[in-house]
Amino acid sequence: MSQDERPALEDLLGAKHRWYHVVDLAPGVTTPGWIDLRPHVGGPQLPASLQGQRALDVGTFDGFWxxxxxxxxxxxxxxxxxxxxxxxxxxxxxxxxxAELDGAVPGTGFELLRRWFGSSAERRSVNVYELTPEAVGGPVDLVFIGAMLLHLRDPVRALEQARAVLRPGGRLVLFEPIDRKLSKRSEPLARLMIGSTIWTWWYANRACLTDWVKAAGFTDVEDLGTRDVVDSTGNKQRHLTLHARA
Ligand SMILES: C[S@@+](CC[C@H](N)C(=O)[O-])C[C@H]1O[C@@H](n2cnc3c(N)ncnc32)[C@H](O)[C@@H]1O
Structure with missing residues (x-):
């Protein structure tokens, strides 16, 4: 099969891949993902039209966003x-x-979906800490970050790098899980998770996520509210949407 040939549905669904995102493939047919963001597509309040703009999705996984x-x-x-x-x-x-990732080939889901949709979206392996305009083919108008900062040791450094690839005045859109209990408190707090899970460093509260964004040099930080996203294990994660300008 050529690099761009559309896979057959049964090949896509039968591929050896642990899907993260539930993605619509055809009426009534989806990928078997770990998280179904389809009901929350409006959560990040992305601009309705991004015609003529370059957008970067950081930590894209299967590429839902x-x-x-x-x-x-x-x-x-x-x-x-x-x-x-x-x-x-x-x-x-x-x-x-x-051991958990034994046999996983990162990018499998994105590549299958890119070919399925006949998409022009490109995926590159770039560590967010090494993000530069050159690494992504030039500056971008919008950076989207979803459910990623919680997995990083140094979220502010990642946000600084995200800011460095935005054109002046470009937009950051964040859709990140926050700690529900700590978010009842107004001071910035984060729960350290790495002692109890292998994937997650921090659950920030609402004020902390906002301060991370400000500390990275963003301006016009807007809190656009929360959504409760339920994963396939029934776990409810409160996501906060923040918009800001570079
Ligand atoms: C929980 S998934 C979120 C997927 C997607 N952004 C979303 O909102 O549904 C986190 C993603 O961030 C990626 N990631 C983790 N550390 C990264 C890093 N240092 N640089 C770039 N991506 C990273 C992971 O590989 C994974 O695909």
Whole structure:
């Protein structure tokens, strides 16, 4: 099969891949993902039209948000890391993470969906900490970050790099899980998670996520409210939407 040939539905669904995103393929047919963001597509309040704009999806995984940005007219690039274990994994947990990801080929889902949709979105393996305009083919008008900062040791540094790829005045859209209990408090707080899970470093509260964005140099930070997203294990994660300008 050529690099761009559309896969047969049964080949796409039968591919050896642990799907993260539930994605519509055809009426009544979806990928078997771990998280169904379809009811929350309005959550991040993305601009209705991104015609003529370049958009970057950071930590794209199977590309749910990358394909949504493209649907709205943007030229899209998605980045993720192909490294196993991912770069922010503490050394003490490498073996555990490697065992969990045994046989996984990062980017499989994105590539299958790109060909299925006949999409022009591109995926590159770029660590967010090494993000530069050159790494993504030039500056972008919009950076989207969804459910990613919680997995990083240094969320502010990642946000600084995101800001560095935006054109002056460009827009950051964040759709990130926050800690529900800590968000009842107004001071900025984050719960350290890495002692109890291998994937997550922080659950920030609402004020903390906002302060991370401000600390990274963004201006006009707007809190556009929360949504409760339920994953396939029934776990409810409160997501906060923030918009800001570079
Ligand atoms: C929980 S998934 C979120 C997927 C998607 N952004 C969403 O909102 O549904 C986190 C993604 O961030 C990626 N990621 C983790 N560390 C990264 C890093 N240092 N640079 C780029 N991507 C990273 C992971 O590989 C994974 O695909």
């Amino acid at each position: 990358a394909f949504e940005l493209e649907r709205r007219g943007a030229e899209v690039i998605g980045i993720d890391v192909d490294q196993i274990p991912p770069p922010d994994t503490p050394q003490s947990r490498w073996a555990e993470v490697q």
